[in-house]
Amino acid sequence: MGVNPITYTAHENGGRGINAEAAKHYAKHLGIDPVVLIFNSTDDTEGSEEQGLVQYKKTKEQNDLATDLQLDMPNEFLSQRFRIPEDSSRIIEVVGDYMYDPTDPSAVGSLLPGDCVVVDTSDTRPSPPGAFAVFDGAGVSLKMLEVIPNSEPKTLRITGRNPRYDCFERAMEAVEIIGRVKAKVSML
Numbered sequence: 001m002g003v004n005p006i007t008y009t010a011h012e013n014g015g016r017g018i019n020a021e022a023a024k025h026y027a028k029h030l031g032i033d034p035v036v037l038i039f040n041s042t043d044d045t046e047g048s049e050e051q052g053l054v055q056y057k058k059t060k061e062q063n064d065l066a067t068d069l070q071l072d073m074p075n076e077f078l079s080q081r082f083r084i085p086e087d088s089s090r091i092i093e094v095v096g097d098y099m100y101d102p103t104d105p106s107a108v109g110s111l112l113p114g115d116c117v118v119v120d121t122s123d124t125r126p127s128p129p130g131a132f133a134v135f136d137g138a139g140v141s142l143k144m145l146e147v148i149p150n151s152e153p154k155t156l157r158i159t160g161r162n163p164r165y166d167c168f169e170r171a172m173e174a175v176e177i178i179g180r181v182k183a184k185v186s187m188l
Contacts, residue, residue, distance in 0.1 A: 121179035131181035
């Protein structure tokens with residue numbers, strides 16, 4: 001494509017923003033509209049909140065993640081390996097440093113920027129504790145959720161893996177849980 005591989009990788013994983021000139025160049029080679037690359041959207045964005053590469057659409061009936069990032073994973077693999085019911089999996093790209101400890105980024109469970117996670121939208125019960133996709137009022141984000149035992153009303157402790165960010169507590173009914181993180185896909 002005539003682009004420095006380091007620059008292309010930074011554009012691809014979101015580490016560097018893309019300007020109009022680069023978007024036009026990529027769009028010409030990919031056969032798509034440059035608007036899709038600049039705004040990471042199509043004309044079907046009405047009523048959506050955006051954060052990173054994931055769109056969140058809230059409807060009256062249910063919460064839904066737009067399928068911006070498509071990975072072909074057979075339903076049989078998802079249902080047998082991760083026990084995710086058909087049509088209940090979503091792929092989300094990790095954006096930001098909330099879900100890893102910079103002093104120990106290789107710690108088990110770390111989610112690094114550019115990783116993708118498989119979210120089971122049928123599992124929204126935060127017991128046992130773990131990583132979940134939630135709608136935080138501004139967009140979709142990944143958080144560690146834990147039910148505080150014997151709390152009334154039921155309360156969640158919401159944390160990240162990065163000690164730079166404070167943990168906080170919310171009434172369970174006030175937290176919009178989209179689904180449990182079941183797996184991650186990382187670059188080597």
